[in-house]
Amino acid sequence: MHFSSCFLVFWVTLFILSFSSLSLPQPVNNLTLYGDAHFRNEAISLTQELTCLSTSSSSSGVGRALYLYPIRFLDTAANTTASFSCRFSFFILPSSLCPFGDGFAFLITSNADSFSTSNGYMGLPGSPEDSFFAVEFDTSYDPSLGDINGNHIGIDVKTVISYASVDVESRGIDLKSGRHITAWIEYRDSLKLIRVWAGYSQIRPTIPLLVAQIDLSKQFKEFMHVGFSAANGQGSAIHIVDRWRFKTFEPYPSVNPIDMVEEGDCFMCNTADSGYGDVHERKTKIRYKAIEFGGLAAFVFSIIAIVGVISFLLVRNKWHFRRNKQVQQACPMQTNRVPTRLSLAKIKSATMGFNKKRIVGEGASATVYKGSLPSGGAVAIKRFNKANRFECTRNPFNTELATMAGCLRHKNLVQLQGWCCEGTELVLVYEYLPNGSLDRILHNSSSSSDFLSWEKRVHILLDVASALTYLHEECERQIIHRDVKTCNIMLDADFNAKLGDFGLAEVYEHSCISREATIPAGTMGYLAPEYVYSGVPTQKSDVYSFGVVILEVATGRRPVDNDGIVIVDWVWNQWENGKLHKAADLRLRGRFDLLEMERMLMVGLSCVHPDHEKRPTVKQAARILKGEAPLPLLPPEKPKVNIRSVLPTTSEQLMNSGGDQSPGFDDQPWLTPRSHFS
Incomplete structure (x- = not known):
């Protein structure tokens, strides 16, 4: 029986090879072309011009060109990852009859044969099993994919929803102009840093257009395919790439170095540009010889694959x-407490079909319902609005992600109990906390039973400090919350505080929109000045937000009131005038310890210090609040905001330099829930 099975496999394989040989991509020189891609003079045209009513030879006008041989990026034995840099020129020719196509992307992928024919995907891999990195040059605008406009460059990691993107039109570059544009892309593994430059000149600009901190060693397989992908979608344009150079390298020598692409390797250049002469010609002849054996190799490989x-x-x-x-x-x-996937039918049953009477909270991105599941107990069900959700099949909220969230266990963190990702619905199920948010009770409650006494306020702040200390210092890897505010602090029946939205909700709320390298995520009034400037979150930017919460709890004022007065400036003014005690919430009617009130306000001011280096950690702030550490030393007046980079010195130099200097040290990685769960 085993022999007959193998015999059947052999003949099925032979039939498949015979049937598909007519449509297999054909290698030309050192490139393999797929779909609509074809050579045009001495360049590659990734797509063909279409009429709006016609269809191309491949669905959605997809074309791809990949380097003939896979390139080694990862040495698992030596724990070494290759850095890389590339340079290429391109231009996009529009059609006079149709809107622009999707655009094209520089692509590094684990699967050369995986395509997506969906509009806006540029032919990038569509399977969640495929690992890929891409820099997209996007000429279509699709808000559902997080596009900022129809003329931007974005960095994609395993999904077409950009990790970071930049509006290039505002930088003087028009992707749709038809002009020759040169792009440079560089990844430094020692710094986990991607930089992208582009311009009309052949000389690389001094300052990159886009900078993002990404650890690609977690995305790369040992061997990856490198090239370009494009699609026209519902539009039409000709995407042409030429003069492509690519190299991999290691910043530091290793005992067992990765087999690198040779320095300066030119994957697609004119003879005058290659710089190789006879050496390059000999390489090409060797590659031609290799192609002659390709058919036999493909046959054997197919049998092995089946x-x-x-x-x-x-x-x-x-x-x-x-x-x-x-x-x-x-x-x-804790595996018995890992969040479980729930059906949409169960969610609707728990909320009586998302009945309006069940609504307990509404925000810009989601609506929260009180529900009851068959397993027992009330739950809070967060249903994301249409503008902040997408088809789950595009970026599935999977069990592994939920499991990772389930591992974050702390008594002062709101616990995720379940989730539903079905069709276009994204729903998260949390434990239900009857007293709602701190914001509601502090600012919107008129009930005397909800009034927060001084003792409750101190207890709430210490609970939040405990949660942040856990995320910052006690997790296996540091997690930056990014959105500490009273709306995200929930209170149980005994007014114990739990920090919510510490990961999952933020991932899907913000992965649906592009995150430009210099645009921070969060809520105005709580954002640290250096975070607003750089867009790079740190532990100290969380400390600043916590400081605003402290001032909010002590004074009863909002971060920015209806008259536009900023709470941070207002409390600093009280300190400068020697009247700090007058900042206390009048609703307390003096029922508090004056020294404790001044201590709380001073801790809040130390946390919102304009210089992030002079802020305490959350753990230190909590010790001062409890009287276990001396009062912070504050300047007599609010210091001027002097923005200092939160990046390591070498990272900042690399961001602002056009040179190729080697990094001086490996950047200590920071982690946020968004990147941690993506």
Whole structure:
């Protein structure tokens, strides 16, 4: 029976190869072309001009050109990841009859044959199993994909929803102009830093257009394919790429170096540009010889692949068993509390079909309902609005992500109990906290039973400090909250505080919109000045937000009131005039310890110090609040805002330099819920 199965596999493979040989991508020189891609003079045209009513030879006008051989990026044995840089020129020719196509992307992918034919995807891999990195040159505007406009450059990591993007039109570059544009892309693994330049000149600009901190070693497989991908979608344009150079390198020598692409390798250049002469010609001849054996190699490989698929089906159950075991080890003693996936039918049943009478809170991005699940107990069900959700199949909210969230266990963190990602609905299910948010009770409650006494206020602040200390210092890897505010602080029946939206909600709320490198995420009034300036969150930017919460709790004032008065400036003014005690909330009617009130206000001012280096940690702030540490030393008046970079010195130099200097040290990685769960 085993022999007959292998015999059947052999003939099925032979039939598939015979049937598909007519449509296999054909290697030309050192490139492999797919779909609509073709050579045009001495360049690659990734797409063909279409009429709006016609269809191309491949769905949505997809074309792709990849370097013939996979390139090694990762050495798992030596724990080494290659850095890389590339330069290429391109121009996009519009059609007079149709709107612009989707655009094109520089692509590094684990699967050369995986395409997406969806509009706006530029032919990038569409399977969640495919690992890829892309720099997109997007000429279409699709808000559902997080596009900022129809003329931008974005960085994509395993999803077409950009990790970071920049409006290039505001920088004097028009992707749709038809002009020759040169782009430079560089990744430094030692700094986990991506930089992108572009311009009409052949000389690289001094300052990059786009900078993002990403650890690509977690995305790369050992061997990856490198090239370009484009699609026309519902429009039409000709995307042409030429003069492409690409190289991989290591910032520092290693004992067992990765097999790198040679310095200056020119993957697609004119003879005059290549700089190789006879050496490059000999390489090309060798590659031609290799292609002659391609047919036989493909046949053998296909047989191995099909046998591999059969083997995979046999061992899949075993793999799932091991995976479940790893989850238990990653989240010890808590696997029974891992959030579970719920059906939309159960969610609707729990909220009586999202009945308006069940609404307990509404925000700009979501509506919160009180519900009850069959398992018992009330829950808070957060349903994202249409503008802040997308088809879950595009970027599935999977069990692994929920498991990671489930591992964050702390008595002062709102616990995620379940989730639903079905069709276009994204719903998160949290434990229900009957007293709602601190913002509601502090600013909107008229009930005397909800009035926050001085003792309750101190207790709430210490609870929040405990949660932030856990995220900053006690997790296996540091997590930056990014949105500490009274709306995200929930209170249980005994007025114990729990910090909410510490990860999952923020991931999906903000991954739907582009995150430009210099635009911070969060709420105005709570944002640290250096975060607003640089867009880079740190532990100290969370400290600033916590400081605003302290001042808000002590004074009863909003971060920015209806008259536009900023609470931070107002309390500093009280301090400068020697009347700090007059900042106390009048509703307390003097029922507080004056020394404790002044201590709380001084701690708040130290946390919102304009110089992030002079702010305490949350843990230190909590010790001062409890009287376990001396009062902070404050200047006699509010210091002027003097923005200092929150990046390491070498990172800042790399961001602002056009040179190729090697980094001086590896940047200490920072982590936020958004990047942690993406």
